[in-house]
Amino acid sequence: MIILDILGYTLVSIGAVFYFLGGLGMVRMPDIYNRLQAGTKATTLGSFSLIIGVGLINPEWLLKAIIIVLFIAITNPVGSSVIARAALKRGIVPLTSAERREEDIGSSGGGDGK
């Protein structure tokens, strides 16, 4: 089944790239809410892609892979939402766009004039 292998390896590589992008979003984003957004969405899509890809490479594992993907699809947004609510109840206010613009200008040292 060469078609399934090609499709599976493509999906696995897309998933690995999205895991890397999720980690990058966790470092680069300025705020807890932005970090939750970037990290959770990227790693949810990465998990879908990687686990379904592994299931396509070995078709007899596909049922277990789909079960894991369904579980992640249910639990990951719930976990993210619970963390965001905890942060809000602890009194962390979201960044407004004006504060964020100031922070961007401040961190780049005023080098580029935009």
Add this chain to the structure above:
Amino acid sequence: MIAFSIFFALVLLGALLTLYRLLRGPTVPDRVAALDILNVIVTGSIVLFSLIDKNSLFLDIALVYAALSFLETVVVARYLEGRK
């Protein structure tokens, strides 16, 4: 196989960047969010390892790990919410 090395390098880079936020994060919910993301990445890398080892037992381990990590996230977030 060289493709597996590239996959694992990408997943490891993502995990290391998340670990940086986990150690460095300014507030406690930052660290909890980083731990949540890190748990998802570890689940994915367990599945990837089952592909390399050709052993479907690791898929069950990944499922149990995902369940326990979800429980841990919810419990810690609830604890943070209650304490003012």
